Amino acid sequence: MAERSFKKEVQQLRIGAGEEFRGEGILAVTKALLQCGVGYVAGYQGSPISHLMDVLADAQEILDELGVHFEASASEATAAATLAASVMYPIRGAVTWKSTVGTNVASDALANLASGGVTGGALIVVGEDYGEGSSIMQERTHAFAMKSQIWLLDPRPNLESMVKAVEDGFQLSEASNTPVILQLRIRGCHVHGRFIAKDNKRPPLSLGQALDNPVRDTSRIVLPPASFQHEHEKIQARWPAAIKYIKENKLNELFDGEHGELGLILQGGLYNGVIRALQLLGLADTFGNSRIPLYVMNVTYPVVDDEIRSFCEHKKAVLLIEEGQPNYIEQNLNTILRQAGMDTALAGKDVLPLAGEYTTAVIRDGLQAFLSKHSPGLLHEVADAPAASKPLMKEQVVQFQRKPTVVPAPSPSLANVVPPRPAGFCTGCPERPIFAALTLAQDKLGEHHIACDIGCHLFSILPPFNLGATTMGYGLGASSAAAFNVPSSKRPISIMGDGGFWHNGLSSGIGNAVFNKYDGVIIIVDNYYSAATGGQDVLSSRARNATKSTNNPIEAAVRGVGVKWLRTLDRTYDVAKVQATIEEALTTPEKGPKVIIAQSECMLNKQRRTKPIFAQAVKSGKRAVKERFGVDPDVCTGDHACIRLSGCPSLSVKESEDPLKEDPIAYVDNTCVGCGNCGEVAHAAVLCPSFYRADIIHNPNRWDLLKAGMRRSVIGFLQRRRQTQLARQAL
Numbered sequence: 232m233a234e235r236s237f238k239k240e241v242q243q244l245r246i247g248a249g250e251e252f253r254g255e256g257i258l259a260v261t262k263a264l265l266q267c268g269v270g271y272v273a274g275y276q277g278s279p280i281s282h283l284m285d286v287l288a289d290a291q292e293i294l295d296e297l298g299v300h301f302e303a304s305a306s307e308a309t310a311a312a313t314l315a316a317s318v319m320y321p322i323r324g325a326v327t328w329k330s331t332v333g334t335n336v337a338s339d340a341l342a343n344l345a346s347g348g349v350t351g352g353a354l355i356v357v358g359e360d361y362g363e364g365s366s367i368m369q370e371r372t373h374a375f376a377m378k379s380q381i382w383l384l385d386p387r388p389n390l391e392s393m394v395k396a397v398e399d400g401f402q403l404s405e406a407s408n409t410p411v412i413l414q415l416r417i418r419g420c421h422v423h424g425r426f427i428a429k430d431n432k433r434p435p436l437s438l439g440q441a442l443d444n445p446v447r448d449t450s451r452i453v454l455p456p457a458s459f460q461h462e463h464e465k466i467q468a469r470w471p472a473a474i475k476y477i478k479e480n481k482l483n484e485l486f487d488g489e490h491g492e493l494g495l496i497l498q499g500g501l502y503n504g505v506i507r508a509l510q511l512l513g514l515a516d517t518f519g520n521s522r523i524p525l526y527v528m529n530v531t532y533p534v535v536d537d538e539i540r541s542f543c544e545h546k547k548a549v550l551l552i553e554e555g556q557p558n559y560i561e562q563n564l565n566t567i568l569r570q571a572g573m574d575t576a577l578a579g580k581d582v583l584p585l586a587g588e589y590t591t592a593v594i595r596d597g598l599q600a601f602l603s604k605h606s607p608g609l610l611h612e613v614a615d616a617p618a619a620s621k622p623l624m625k626e627q628v629v630q631f632q633r634k635p636t637v638v639p640a641p642s643p644s645l646a647n648v649v650p651p652r653p654a655g656f657c658t659g660c661p662e663r664p665i666f667a668a669l670t671l672a673q674d675k676l677g678e679h680h681i682a683c684d685i686g687c688h689l690f691s692i693l694p695p696f697n698l699g700a701t702t703m704g705y706g707l708g709a710s711s712a713a714a715f716n717v718p719s720s721k722r723p724i725s726i727m728g729d730g731g732f733w734h735n736g737l738s739s740g741i742g743n744a745v746f747n748k749y750d751g752v753i754i755i756v757d758n759y760y761s762a763a764t765g766g767q768d769v770l771s772s773r774a775r776n777a778t779k780s781t782n783n784p785i786e787a788a789v790r791g792v793g794v795k796w797l798r799t800l801d802r803t804y805d806v807a808k809v810q811a812t813i814e815e816a817l818t819t820p821e822k823g824p825k826v827i828i829a830q831s832e833c834m835l836n837k838q839r840r841t842k843p844i845f846a847q848a849v850k851s852g853k854r855a856v857k858e859r860f861g862v863d864p865d866v867c868t869g870d871h872a873c874i875r876l877s878g879c880p881s882l883s884v885k886e887s888e889d890p891l892k893e894d895p896i897a898y899v900d901n902t903c904v905g906c907g908n909c910g911e912v913a914h915a916a917v918l919c920p921s922f923y924r925a926d927i928i929h930n931p932n933r934w935d936l937l938k939a940g941m942r943r944s945v946i947g948f949l950q951r952r953r954q955t956q957l958a959r960q961a962l
Contacts (some may be wrong), residue, residue, distance in 0.1 A: 241290040244431070252428045256420050257282045259390045261290065261358065263397035268432035270322040270351070271300040273313040276764040277329025278366065279420040282360035284327065285765065291778060297433050303767070303779070306734045311337035314410065317351035318451050320441040322434060323401050330357035330414070331370040332705065338375065344410050345379040346461045347451040348469065352401030353410040359500070361555060362588030364417055371555045372414055376532045380465045382411045382473055383532040387502040388419035391426045396529065399482050401948055409472035409521055413749040416500045470533060477530050483538060486525040493606055494542060496564070497531040497552040500930070501589055505552060508595035531560060536567050543568060548576040548605035550598070554589040653693040658881045659904035661803045661831030664697055666691040667876050668809035669911045672876065676817055679721050683706030686728035686763045688756050695878040699726070706735030709744055709753045716749045722817050723751040729762035729785060733770050738787055742826040745793040752816040752825045757785055758833040766836045789826055796825045804833040834904055855929045858905030862897045866921035869894030876912045897921070
């Protein structure tokens, strides 16, 4: 169950030539794949291209009609290896994943693919997760493209350019027998727009036809002596073929401007930000026409030397706008210009930040610094121009020239009032009680080394749990504790999720632990989905998936590789039981890996699944019960230990109405989903009995109404008696 359904939107994929397509970037890329006659698509979900996998899954009927094979791969390595179908056969194939972490996983297959080359077009669509909104380490795909000689496209972030880049990518791949990476930035994936569609195409050669007529070319197999020849083939044949295609088909774009003595060279994906920055400085109009010439690199690798020299010729200075580090393109351009003996000044990281996301404000400030050095008169000209000819008022432009915008630091007084809001688990998340139990176990047995993993459970490193020392990669939790397989009074603990388990953890984590007689504790968090990437099904999901094999227990796989000590917990909200199991694993005299499988359904996906059913039942007049939890204000002491051990967003504080209680008391707001974790934690930690459960009954039956009436009568009687007693005491 993915976090979003595209069943309605995918119907646009059927439109034909001449019709206008409207929608999101991801949907447009899918349409482009179908227009190009793709034969197969595979991939692994991850931001910002998770929705591409979800769109393809929802479009299965359309793909079947066109004879396109789609597969949700077990990992990025699996997806990359799928492109082997394009090595021997003229079949176009596309794969997708989150970069750079996905590219790292896929690197072995990609390196072999790039070495032997391809016959059919091979397109790798990567979500370039770079910038402040990213959840991963900050690296660039550019390095891998250079290392393996894979051509890299970075189109302007609008639907027309992105759709064209898909077409260009396949054609460039076939023209040069080289796989091509299409890099889509976060904003490009989610940008909305329109373009004129073409007809969808069936693949000229189907996968079935290829199987019926097998082809074998040893020169494409990465094995000596062919592997030694591939390096020469890349440089002597494929590179020139790629350069020729890029130049002849004008994949890179040139936009003229009236100030020809200057120039801007930029990655295609930064185009929108650059134009907006120019507008803010009065150097571009509202239609995006720049007064300074632009050379837009929709292909960032390989760099076309002739085009660079031609653009820079007769220019006094050029600014290269290259996001991230290292400055690969800047180094390349400096080499091109100096070898050509050109004296054009090349600016780049000297006026722009060395690292970090190039937002509009960052680019604007870099442009100001560049112009102040190489053409200060242009800034004055803009400032003195009539207000009607500029997007901004004169006073705004002058202000920009005097100093860059500085974001004010948060007020200390505000920081005291508004507490920090670190990323955390969703309301009702079944993983929260696991880490509450682990916290309680460590309170009893002392602190242990804990190796974390990629996934929702990584939030355990933040308050209120503050658990975990490292995270090395998806499914590598157990592996990253392997060095600690030494005699000690304390066993190491490692975490992995069910998504990471099936992605990489079974072999590299569990299998490795069994083989090396690892004596630590491995906790596998099984929430039924690949929850962190959008709630997609995995092998062990409980759902009945029409196109996938699910309901394959993790327990069976773990026992299958030789684990002897195994405990399966089917309700993580039982904090006391989880705590006892963790303590048993840490203290048992039995040697070898101790594996705990902690199972409960992801609350976010559970709500997506049950809310429509509940709403329909209420609407149709059926009896429906919703659980809610609360805190008795008369019992709560205001200790707040429940909050420190739970951290649930629905568990907050409010002012006490009791004048004898100065501290705020705990309070459960209306976002509560009734998981019961707060009460379970309070019970396991022997805190207080202030938590209660309330059942909200919709469409109550006669028995419900009778019980409610009896309760009101009894409570009313007790309240009246108490008031009478208080009145007598007052007299």
